[in-house]
Amino acid sequence: MLFPYSDIIIRSIAVYFFMTIALRVFGKKELSQLNTADIILILLISNSVQNAMVGPDTSLIGGLVAALVLFIINFIIKKLIRRYKTLSKLLVDKPEILIHDGRLDFKTLSRLDISDEELKEAMREHGIEFFKNVKLAMLEIDGTISIISQDKENLKQTHYKRKHNRKNLQKF
Numbered sequence: 001m002l003f004p005y006s007d008i009i010i011r012s013i014a015v016y017f018f019m020t021i022a023l024r025v026f027g028k029k030e031l032s033q034l035n036t037a038d039i040i041l042i043l044l045i046s047n048s049v050q051n052a053m054v055g056p057d058t059s060l061i062g063g064l065v066a067a068l069v070l071f072i073i074n075f076i077i078k079k080l081i082r083r084y085k086t087l088s089k090l091l092v093d094k095p096e097i098l099i100h101d102g103r104l105d106f107k108t109l110s111r112l113d114i115s116d117e118e119l120k121e122a123m124r125e126h127g128i129e130f131f132k133n134v135k136l137a138m139l140e141i142d143g144t145i146s147i148i149s150q151d152k153e154n155l156k157q158t159h160y161k162r163k164h165n166r167k168n169l170q171k172f
Helices: 006-026 036-054 060-083 085-091 106-111 116-125
Strands: 096-100 134-139 144-149 157-161
Touching (some): 006 036, 006 060, 006 085, 036 060, 060 085, 096 106, 116 144
Antiparallel strands (some): 144 157
């Protein structure tokens, strides 16, 4: 080995990219509001990948090197995402239109597994009773639902944190 901790560096980079891809595939939006099962999953994943990163080196220095590598690679990835739009498209979700001018996008709602109750809850939090009164509802990249009302006098915008219940999508 060129450097005594090069094995930890390579392992940490591999784990970082694996976790990035896994979150992209399984839905980063799932992290917008954590429930008990999500927290348990994160704790178990962190414990399982810790061994993959440091290998047999369980020393303090080994753990700090792994953590430092994760911070550095995260910093570099964020810089690259800002600079290169194609990389950004691969790694960062884009906002999704759920309602536009009172019309629901059923394909998007179904694909994102957003129930009518979640949408109605977000509308109620904004003081909107009917879908027809929604100018624009967006699922933001952080998992919140933003709503802009049709009412020009009381134009407001609010964010609604999704609660990820696993119930089947109900009919609208």
